[in-house]
Amino acid sequence: MTTGYEPLNTLKPIGPDIWIVDGPAIRFYGMPFSTRMTVVRLANGDIWLHSPTVFDRALADQIQALGPVRHLIAPNWIHYAHIADWQAAFPDTVAWAAPGVEERAETRKIEMQIDYDLKLDKSEKPWRAEIKQMVVQGSRIHHEAVFFHVASRTLILTDLIENFERENLPWWMRLFAGPARIMDPDGQMPRDMRMTFRGNMPKLRAAVERMIGWQPERIILAHGRWYNTDAEAELRRAFRFVLK
Template identity: 50%
Template structure:
């Protein structure tokens, strides 16, 4: 009924800056209110100083992507940043059994059949401290772990901001729904239904976003929709005005 075009080509590395790449994945269906809307997917890969690969919100793993990764380095860390972004983590664990799987709080309660080695906190793991910063953003429905790749000044989000380009959305009704949800580019934000689950946690959200701002990011990688290649701090202030960020 509804259509959103994927960010072709999918399943292949796309460089962002030195030692950081995105991989656009397939379009999946996600429930919004009483209907299912299509969402393009995206993962982020960082090559750490020791050569190991850090994988954020993994998408479907193809043979071609696996071959590309083999040329970059060994997959050492698989990160599920919230309880929605774990879908393909199990597939990656099977493909890379020596990798350490980490998840935000409460992911394990949803990701049945997937075992994670550790739960993420607001303190970076020792193995990537100094290269990737992180902070937790807590809510009633879920907590999201947000990351900042220092050397490229890149902030990495999952669902805290979604930014759908209307030119990729098929049909007037679908475009209307994405606008109602508050996720239409270039003024993307947290979907309004998800935002409602952070009611009562505005102070914690504000504190976390102010931490993100203090990192002085240049760009923001998003899991759904168009990324922000510049003016990252201004976009954070705009998108989280509802939480008191100014």
């Protein structure tokens, strides 16, 4: 299945010591979702993988050529399914998971060894000087860890914004994506996710304002077209429902 982001399973540099990997589409609620992993090389040479895509041996070899793979990031309760395969290939890795990931994996009987939970507001020691982070508060269900790679001024999100391009979707998914508010050029937080923040919008607003305060230049998304420029304007556009 083509995704519109070919070539897949290959490193694509976007800034100093940061790459993206567009992975194959997966089925989620019966719909094809494009996938994207972010790869960061830390100052000590260690490799940090955010939201690992389907494991591919040739891709793993490309990444290993950059440095030793040490950190696997499961940023929310949906983006964890391939951690176990990457751990099996790189047994010296540490898996870091947002709140809710471990419980979801256990429910679905997916074996993954989580060594550390992501903290709420402080970056973990291995990348504290290089990648800022927080877990967005306010949702009854969705606790997503977001990251900011300082050297490249890159904000790394997962599902808080989805931005599917019309031409990359089957016709029947276009009917869903528009009302769900996840269609480019006005991709936003999916409508069902937004409802889980009901009653706690001030917490979401504080998180968005903190992201804006990091002054990112670009935003990587896991699904759909990501933003290589005008990051602050895109944040204000996508989250206008809570910033107004």
